[in-house]
Amino acid sequence: MIKYLLALCAILMGGASAMPAPKPKNIILLIGDGMGLTQVTAGLYANNKKLNLERFPVTGLMKTQSASHLITDSAAGATAFSCGCKTYNGAIGMTRDRKPCPTILEQAEKSGLATGLVATSSVTHATPASFIAHVGNRGEMEDIALFFMDTELDFLVGGGLRYFTQRKKDQRNLYEELRRKGYDVSDFQSMPLTRTQPDPAKPFAWFSAMGEPDSAKAGRDYLPLAANMATNYLSKRSDKGFFLMLEGSQIDWACHANDGPRAVAEMLDFDRAIGEILRFAEADGQTLVIVTADHETGGMVLEQGEGFEVLDLEFNSGQHTASMVPVFAYGPGAERFGGVMDNTDIYKNIARLWGFEPEPTDADPKTKKQ
Secondary structure, three states: OHHHHHHHHHHHOOOOOOOOOOOOOEEEEEEEOEOOHHHHHHHHHHOOOOOHHHHOOEEEEEEOOOOOOOOOOHHHHHHHHHHOOOOOOOOEOEOOOOOEOOOHHHHHHHOOOEEEEEEEEEOOOHHHHOOOOOEOOOOOHHHHHHHHHOOOOOEEEEEOOHHHHOOOOOOOOHHHHHHHOOOEEEEOOOOOHHHOOOOOOOOEEEEOOOOOOOOOOOOOOHHHHHHHHHHHHHHHHOOOOEEEEEEEOHHHHHHHOOOHHHHHHHHHHHHHHHHHHHHHHHHHOOEEEEEEOOOEEOOEEEEOOOOOOOOEEEEOOOOEEOOOEEEEEEOOOHHHHOEEEEOHHHHHHHHHHHOOOOOOOOOOOOOOOO
């Protein structure tokens, strides 16, 4: 950690010529869906004025508009992160011209890095789907599930089991097909995540719900554990490094419902997962951690309550907003994520750090016929 901080100080103070900018071996992208500055602030005051997010030395702001709308949806927002291109609302891993775009996860996989996806939504939901699938409409959940069969994804945790086992289009059992591919696959019905022990010799998948997982207030608690499990597993899975995308999906859902206490619970669950990731990154010294949001949801306002712990949270919308969202970065390459940026810069900066092609192309990234 001291070596990283010295290098970062040298870069920020103009000493980069004396000390080359470090390059990360591992990159972890953490997405708080719907997480704007007020959601972060509410979590801070609800948690004795402390968050793991305060430990990040580099911060910035990000513009979120899509190709089709001032206010993005999660599909277009996540595709900007995964592919580095603006697209229309509803698109999953597709350009605005409806052509598949190679994702950062696919590029990492082709380069021999281990890869992982973790979410508190179904794994076929817009954000995780945008890193692995290529469909024109985010609602095509069964089509999205098919892409998990054609990837070498190493670690998968999230809901949506029914899109693998109760398929209406083709009656395939993708759960069993994953097992035949060599995956160590299980689910909430057979074994809690706390009892699983992923073997780095095998790809791993655990499904947390048939459809969408419960909220944190309703007892869902696997995100911090999955964060800890994923980093330890992926670091052993490939000597070349790894890419992990982890989403705190339900901050967005709570804000759509204008449910302030639920939003705070989701924010704090996400922050606990961030703490697990930072613990790994600080010990590892070769890991870049980026935290951001695809958009803000609800137009949340924090008003004066009865004290710091009793928050008065109000909303001026039940939908997404066009507000800029925060960016936090820690580790080798973190300096690239300060200041004001576009959502496509998340992909472009990661790609440049790893020497990947920084602009999307029309190359075929293992698309699936619909």
